[in-house]
Amino acid sequence: MTAFDVSERRIWDGRAESYARTYARLCAHTVPALLDAAAVARGTRLLDVGCGSGSVTVAAAERGAVVRAVDAEPGMVAATRRAAPGVEARTGSLPQLPYPDGEFDAVAANFVLNHVGRPLDALVELRRITRPGGRVAVTIWQVPPGSGQTLIGRAAEAAGLVRPAWLATVDEEHNFPRTPDGLRALLTAAGLGDVRSESLSWDHRTDAENWWAGPAAGVAAIGQLVNSRGPEGVAAAKREYDVLCAEFASGDGDLALPHVALLAQGRV
Numbered sequence: 001m002t003a004f005d006v007s008e009r010r011i012w013d014g015r016a017e018s019y020a021r022t023y024a025r026l027c028a029h030t031v032p033a034l035l036d037a038a039a040v041a042r043g044t045r046l047l048d049v050g051c052g053s054g055s056v057t058v059a060a061a062e063r064g065a066v067v068r069a070v071d072a073e074p075g076m077v078a079a080t081r082r083a084a085p086g087v088e089a090r091t092g093s094l095p096q097l098p099y100p101d102g103e104f105d106a107v108a109a110n111f112v113l114n115h116v117g118r119p120l121d122a123l124v125e126l127r128r129i130t131r132p133g134g135r136v137a138v139t140i141w142q143v144p145p146g147s148g149q150t151l152i153g154r155a156a157e158a159a160g161l162v163r164p165a166w167l168a169t170v171d172e173e174h175n176f177p178r179t180p181d182g183l184r185a186l187l188t189a190a191g192l193g194d195v196r197s198e199s200l201s202w203d204h205r206t207d208a209e210n211w212w213a214g215p216a217a218g219v220a221a222i223g224q225l226v227n228s229r230g231p232e233g234v235a236a237a238k239r240e241y242d243v244l245c246a247e248f249a250s251g252d253g254d255l256a257l258p259h260v261a262l263l264a265q266g267r268v
Helices: 003-012 016-021 024-037 055-062 074-083 119-128 147-158 180-189 208-216 220-226 230-248
Strands: 045-049 066-071 088-091 104-110 130-141 193-206 255-267
Touching: 003 220, 016 024, 016 074, 016 208, 024 055, 024 104, 024 130, 024 193, 024 255, 045 055, 055 066, 055 074, 055 104, 066 074, 074 088, 104 119, 119 130, 119 180, 130 180, 147 208, 147 220, 147 230, 147 255, 180 193, 180 255, 193 208, 208 220, 208 230, 208 255, 220 230, 230 255
Parallel strands: 045 066, 045 104, 066 088, 104 130
Antiparallel strands: 130 255, 193 255
16 A cells, blocks of 8 residues: 555544544535446446445435445445445455456446545556446546635634644655546546546535534544644634635525536446
């Protein structure tokens, strides 16, 4: 594993429930488009890679697909099993998954490439386990991000918090532009054909306390930044956050947070 992979394991260890209560609903927004891109329908043999709390698995099963699920974090696997009883969910991590060549008609990875240290190798693995003619569909967060995505980071910066030294980034030789063209080129380099990539933009609506609860509980890299100076740092960032939230206040009292993701698909 790369240093980034190691830090990702540390970030997500034991945080499945906190993720399910907070960021899971945000990440579920792209699920219908992701499943459409993977051509998931009744009878499709689908693998949900990085299944998280099970939003892709549940939606695919509702379409009549034959779904299996995998995640590197055991807590996420347990959450998916609870959300979709009867679906085979197991632990496994990219770029080596415990499935034979050509096992699936389609593979879907919702915001998974953001969390691997070798994205190209991960996509090559997704291609390997997909049958000839099958589809691979992925989402990632776009860079530059939507303004709603930077809200917590701005609060942490205003509070003087500094990114922990152990919190690694993707090595330059393995990184790629998080743009439609950059993601399209990555899928092409992985050997996929008929590749298409697009941006998806939406306002995530949530209440301010729920949006804060995720990073306050240490969820994701931003959660590690928020907690980098202990309870005093969390409190300082929360004070800044409460002020900045006014920029995103909607008429009903919730926040409307602009987000931008990338959706790409390719055929084996």
